[in-house]
Amino acid sequence: MTDLLIRGGLLVDGTGSPARTADVAVSGGRVEAVGDLTGRAAARVVEARGRVVCPGFVDVHSHSDLALLSNPPAHSKIRQGVTTEVLGNCGLGVLPLTPETDTAALRAAVAFIDADPAVEWSWRSLADYRAVLAGARPSVNTASLVGHLPLRAAVVGFADRPATPAEVTRMCGLLAEALDEGAAGLSTGLIYAPACYADEAELIALAGVVAAYGRVFSWHLRDYTDRLLESVGQAVRVAEASGCRTQISHLAAVGRRNWGGVAEALRLIEAADADVHADVYPYLAGSANLSQLLPGWAHDGGEAAMRLRLRDPLVRDRIRAEWAGRWWEWADVVVDGSPLASDDHAMDLVAEHGNSVAMVASGRSEDDLLAALTHPATVIGSDGLALDPAGPTGRGTPHPRSYGCYPRLLHRYVGPGRLTLEQAVRKCTAGPAELFGLAGRGLIRPGAAADLLLLDLEKIEDLSTFTHPHRYPAGIDLVVVNGTVVIHDGVHTGARPGRDLRVPTEVTT
Numbered sequence: 001m002t003d004l005l006i007r008g009g010l011l012v013d014g015t016g017s018p019a020r021t022a023d024v025a026v027s028g029g030r031v032e033a034v035g036d037l038t039g040r041a042a043a044r045v046v047e048a049r050g051r052v053v054c055p056g057f058v059d060v061h062s063h064s065d066l067a068l069l070s071n072p073p074a075h076s077k078i079r080q081g082v083t084t085e086v087l088g089n090c091g092l093g094v095l096p097l098t099p100e101t102d103t104a105a106l107r108a109a110v111a112f113i114d115a116d117p118a119v120e121w122s123w124r125s126l127a128d129y130r131a132v133l134a135g136a137r138p139s140v141n142t143a144s145l146v147g148h149l150p151l152r153a154a155v156v157g158f159a160d161r162p163a164t165p166a167e168v169t170r171m172c173g174l175l176a177e178a179l180d181e182g183a184a185g186l187s188t189g190l191i192y193a194p195a196c197y198a199d200e201a202e203l204i205a206l207a208g209v210v211a212a213y214g215r216v217f218s219w220h221l222r223d224y225t226d227r228l229l230e231s232v233g234q235a236v237r238v239a240e241a242s243g244c245r246t247q248i249s250h251l252a253a254v255g256r257r258n259w260g261g262v263a264e265a266l267r268l269i270e271a272a273d274a275d276v277h278a279d280v281y282p283y284l285a286g287s288a289n290l291s292q293l294l295p296g297w298a299h300d301g302g303e304a305a306m307r308l309r310l311r312d313p314l315v316r317d318r319i320r321a322e323w324a325g326r327w328w329e330w331a332d333v334v335v336d337g338s339p340l341a342s343d344d345h346a347m348d349l350v351a352e353h354g355n356s357v358a359m360v361a362s363g364r365s366e367d368d369l370l371a372a373l374t375h376p377a378t379v380i381g382s383d384g385l386a387l388d389p390a391g392p393t394g395r396g397t398p399h400p401r402s403y404g405c406y407p408r409l410l411h412r413y414v415g416p417g418r419l420t421l422e423q424a425v426r427k428c429t430a431g432p433a434e435l436f437g438l439a440g441r442g443l444i445r446p447g448a449a450a451d452l453l454l455l456d457l458e459k460i461e462d463l464s465t466f467t468h469p470h471r472y473p474a475g476i477d478l479v480v481v482n483g484t485v486v487i488h489d490g491v492h493t494g495a496r497p498g499r500d501l502r503v504p505t506e507v508t509t
């Protein structure tokens with residue numbers, strides 16, 4: 001007998017092909033049959049008439065590496081329909097750690113993703129971390145990128161200098177070990193210390209290792225503001241030199257004077273003699289640690305050194321001078337719900353709280369966002385974390401994308417002149433799964449993993465806002481992960497059936 005039968009829904013199967021009415025049968029964690037299944041007996045039947053059945057969302061831009069250990073039910077992600085998260089983006093990973101790694105300094109460097117101090121870093125390799133994650137039994141599936149920050153921290157430390165050839169070789173070796181252990185690829189964050197100290201030779205060497213394994217290299221570019229095109233150009237150049245599949249993270253042009261830059265960036269991506277894609281989230285503001293606005297040299301030696309340095313008036317003068325031509329206004333930079341007042345206000349906050357100060361920065365255009373969302377080279381990634389409003393990860397005022405990214409896309413960006421429903425779903429499911437090598441995910445067809453959603457398009461809406469972020473969306477009625485119901489009528493069942501996905505995954509279809 002079939003485990004679960006979803007009957008009479010409008011099936012949007014993830015491939016981009018036209019929606020059609022179909023029943024979906026699930027057994028043993030997989031899609032068993034799709035079509036007219038009248039008369040089939042099932043242990044559980046869900047009537048889906050008038051609603052959309054689609055694959056669970058594959059969030060290839062996640063920062064839940066540590067949040068899932070604090071919040072394994074993955075509340076803010078699973079309730080927006082995310083069934084698979086790719087961890088370790090923007091270079092902000094948690095592995096590999098070596099005996100030389102200054103773990104406290106690394107935790108400070110990746111404070112943006114480290115919301116619960118009670119989580120212990122008890123691993124060294126990806127294999128160790130995967131065992132810890134499997135022990136936590138998250139509700140969502142996971143795959144992991146290797147972060148450039150931990151890789152560099154393990155070998156070079158936190159100094160503002162290029163790596164020596166021997167150090168590059170050692171980083172390549174550690175990366176290869178993690179790829180052998182099933183990592184989905186590598187990520188860099190060229191705005192974050194110590195990854196920002198890497199020269200292009202280091203990036204090409206690391207990309208070469210990723211290319212040899214056929215995995216993906218994700219880039220938080222060096223600059224999304226005045227030097228966006230130059231930064232896209234660097235990613236394209238490294239992709240062409242190494243042959244590495246490349247994913248540009250959260251494509252956007254930030255700062256009013258840079259509006260229109262996304263279309264130009266997309267032209268560079270189209271013209272690349274390499275496999276280059278991008279991810280995007282449907283908001284007009286971003287979020288990161290405030291300290292990333294400081295020049296790279298101010299981070300030399302790690303967070304503690306940076307905080308000390310900021311107490312020196314001469315250093316502050318030098319930073320003020322470098323900020324003179326900046327792209328942002330402090331009024332557009334919000335911390336804990338309030339805009340910043342001045343250079344000194346910003347430097348005071350970083351001097352006191354280091355990298356843990358999160359900012360929300362506006363200054364993007366809707367036309368740029370639409371250009372990114374509707375381009376065939378892009379997929380959706382939330383850039384968010386799995387947060388629990390009732391737990392340690394639920395503090396403060398994080399970016400609403402952690403709660404509302406996918407419902408917002410479907411609510412606001414499906415329609416004439418925007419995306420068709422089928423295109424939108426593909427950008428959230430099979431599209432990203434293919435780019436990150438997650439075979440058998442993001443599709444509804446016999447043999448695929450049974451990660452499924454039931455959506456009410458009349459009701460679907462993100463309710464999380466910049467002022468009240470900790471709110472779940474409406475219209476996600478059912479979420480199934482590996483054949484197990486996790487969200488039913490909008491309520492978490494407590495089930496935690498997520499699996500850790502090794503890349504390459506065994507092909508199941």
Ligand SMILES: [Zn+2]
Nearest residue numbers: 089090249383
């Ligand atoms: Zn990110």
